[in-house]
Amino acid sequence: MSGVTDRPFRQLIRDLAGGRIGISVTEFISVDAAQRFTPKSFRQLRTFAGECPLCIQIFGAKPESMAAGAAQMVGNGADFVEINGGCPVPKVIGRGGGSSLLKDLPRLKSMLQQVRKAIEVPLFLKVRVGWDESSINILETLRIAEGEGVELFTIHGRTRVQGYKGLADWDLINQAASVAKIPVIGNGDIRSAHEAKARLDQYPALSGVGIGRALMHNPFVLGQVADLWEGKPVLEPGPQQQYQMLLRYAELLAEDGFSPQGVLGRLKQMMARMSRYLEPDASVFRLELLHTQELEPYLVRLQHFYQEEYEQGGYQFMPGRILNLNGKHSTEMEEGRQFK
Ligand SMILES: Cc1cc2nc3c(=O)[nH]c(=O)nc-3n(C[C@H](O)[C@H](O)[C@H](O)COP(=O)(O)O)c2cc1C
Structure with missing residues (x-):
């Protein structure tokens, strides 16, 4: 998460989880910047000792710059490269990156193709379910990703237009996971380790879940997930x-x-x-x-x-009890299907 999961934050989270972290993912990095900077000079590329496996997430508009940027990231130590197709921020969208790719699937396809050719490490893609409610295209995006050799597909169950409003549509995430030939990670609104487990129990087609903002509210949460996963009592930090x-x-x-x-x-x-x-x-x-x-x-x-x-x-x-992740009081929003 941009502005959040920098090196000290990632190290804190890993320490709190007793090292029981799957893949460390950097903040997203603009490929325009990536080609000019190295871990020594560029804060976002810095890692801590033993931070492995490491996924570096990149964003950009042009397939050829993304391919060059991805290769550079592998040179900078990435074990995996992820393309950001989900960011809703106007500065990123305006330059043709993030979730604007969902409005131009031929460009996304060409980007995946060129990036795939440029790197030998696994390629991941993170997307939203579509641009807006009337253009949900997650199944089409998934098919393109599968065809172009993406090996891990993460879905944040909101549209770009939604930003962080409303709730993620887990029915839609599940629909994609159920037909996917590659591992799918579901993401959106998980507040606690127990909610993470509930999602996995409810949707067996998923290969995993992604937790974002809950980390900002409760940095212990990934350790709590690991406790639950290992069948241990979940740490309640005093x-x-x-x-x-x-x-x-x-x-x-x-x-x-x-x-x-x-x-x-x-x-x-x-x-x-x-x-x-x-x-x-x-x-x-x-x-x-x-x-x-x-x-x-x-x-x-x-x-x-x-x-x-x-x-x-x-x-x-008592994280995860009263408030939703936008910091507001619980709403009467209904979970499940959000779009017709
Ligand atoms: C401050 C902030 C920065 C984010 N930066 C990124 C990013 O750089 N890359 C990315 O894939 N997602 C980013 N996200 C999105 C989250 O990874 C996640 O997909 C989204 O918040 C929904 O999951 P959650 O409900 O668990 O937070 C960001 C979210 C926030 C709130």
Whole structure:
């Protein structure tokens, strides 16, 4: 996830999961930039020791630049290359990348063909179900991907026009997975390890599920998935584990070259989300954190909260219970089929 899953975040997640991570995927990288930069100079290409297997995700408009970019990514250590056909952001769409590929399947086909020829590692594709409700084309996209040698196909069950509104259409994801000849990963709105398992139980045609925003709310979630997968009790992080996690994140960010203000910004982002899942309501604490201007007092405040107030206040961290992933209160939206 762009702006989220950079090197320190990926390392944090892997540490919290005790190394039980399948494939690490970078933030998406513009092929225009990719051809000019190396891991030494380009932040998004940097990895940590032992980060393997690694998938580098790229985006762009022109099949030939994507092919050159993909080859460059393999040179930069990618074990897999993924093409982004799902990003809805106007800056990416306007330049012909991301989910705009879904409006031009011949270009997508040619892109896959040229990228496939340019690399020897497996090629992945990540897409949405279509551009808008009246042009759902996930089955056609899947057929093209299969024909062009894509080896892993991830579907975010929303359209581009939906952005992050409404819900992902898991019936549609399942429809594609049921006819696919290649592994399909379903993605959209999974809030917890138990929901990940529920999706896999409900849709046996899927080869896996992808978890995005839940990581921003609960960085422990992939470790919890691994616990569940291994039949172990699922870790419910207590105050000490939450506090240590935040300190570790601060340390990883500083090691990565973030300034104290940069570290503070990232901690604020994380706490703005995590604190919503504290029960009883912690909005006073959340506001205090948002208004703290320096890193040191911020860390002192966190320490006091987790070491003194948490138990006294009877707090519990309950991600996945009350809110949807856009940070709003649960809605009355219905799961399942979203499009006619
Ligand atoms: C801030 C942000 C950045 C994202 N960046 C990427 C990206 O670079 N590549 C990608 O494939 N998806 C990206 N996504 C989409 C997520 O990977 C995922 O497909 C989407 O959020 C739906 O899954 P979720 O409900 O589990 O979050 C991003 C999402 C967010 C919220």
